[in-house]
Amino acid sequence: MDQAKQARNRIRPAAVATLVGAFVAAGLLAAAALVGGTVEGLDAAASSILRQPGWSSAPSTRGEPVSGPAKRRGQVAPGGSAADRAVGSDDGALPDRATVFDVGYPGIGNLDPALLSALQTAAQDSGAAFYVSSGWRSAAYQEQLLEQAIATYGSTAEAAKWVAPADKSSHVTGSAVDLSDPQTQSWLAQHGAAYGLCLVYENEPWHFELRPDAPRQGCPPMYADAAHDPRMK
Numbered sequence: 001m002d003q004a005k006q007a008r009n010r011i012r013p014a015a016v017a018t019l020v021g022a023f024v025a026a027g028l029l030a031a032a033a034l035v036g037g038t039v040e041g042l043d044a045a046a047s048s049i050l051r052q053p054g055w056s057s058a059p060s061t062r063g064e065p066v067s068g069p070a071k072r073r074g075q076v077a078p079g080g081s082a083a084d085r086a087v088g089s090d091d092g093a094l095p096d097r098a099t100v101f102d103v104g105y106p107g108i109g110n111l112d113p114a115l116l117s118a119l120q121t122a123a124q125d126s127g128a129a130f131y132v133s134s135g136w137r138s139a140a141y142q143e144q145l146l147e148q149a150i151a152t153y154g155s156t157a158e159a160a161k162w163v164a165p166a167d168k169s170s171h172v173t174g175s176a177v178d179l180s181d182p183q184t185q186s187w188l189a190q191h192g193a194a195y196g197l198c199l200v201y202e203n204e205p206w207h208f209e210l211r212p213d214a215p216r217q218g219c220p221p222m223y224a225d226a227a228h229d230p231r232m233k
């Protein structure tokens with residue numbers, strides 16, 4: 001092997017690594033763009049995917065019952081993937097700028113009453129509108145978010161850091177809320193404990209749950225992400 005060839009052979013793996021790195025970076029950027037331009041993760045941002053124009057004026061056409069409590073609806077159709085089914089307001093999808101007082105939306109109205117009450121009191125005290133990007137979600141909606149997260153992050157393990165399965169999600173039980181405004185997030189991070197409103201995951205500054213002991217004891221330590229939450233086991 002001549003010297004030039006040896007040099008090329010030395011260079012090639014480095015060039016390939018650079019190329020692979022560029023592809024990975026491009027993929028990450030694409031994923032970030034998918035979730036709304038920032039690396040916020042799907043939990044808060046995925047609802048925007050489902051906030052396409054028209055969802056609220058497009059009730060289910062799959063022959064589901066039109067009446068009945070929202071909590072009974074949103075089941076994944078037997079034999080069908082959750083991703084096949086359009087989710088809408090009845091699944092908890094919310095329009096932009098829905099606040100904690102917009103209880104007519106199932107995504108807000110189906111929240112745990114104690115959580116909702118704490119949020120409304122905190123909103124009044126703060127003087128700011130508490131915009132909700134996602135609150136209660138049907139099991140079908142949650143499954144769809146999980147499928148999207150697996151597609152975006154490329155693995156079930158990575159997706160689990162951002163989106164819980166439907167049978168474990170605190171959104172499906174109405175026990176969690178995602179607040180979209182960063183100013184509200186930081187106000188609540190500072191003052192939320194007095195209302196029992198606590199951050200739960202270090203990677204999700206928008207996700208709050210009710211911790212009734214927090215007014216006396218403060219909020220418990222956060223988990224690094226949902227995958228570290230023992231409730232997910």
Ligand SMILES: [Zn+2]
Pocket residue numbers: 043044171176177178204206207208
């Ligand atoms: Zn959340």
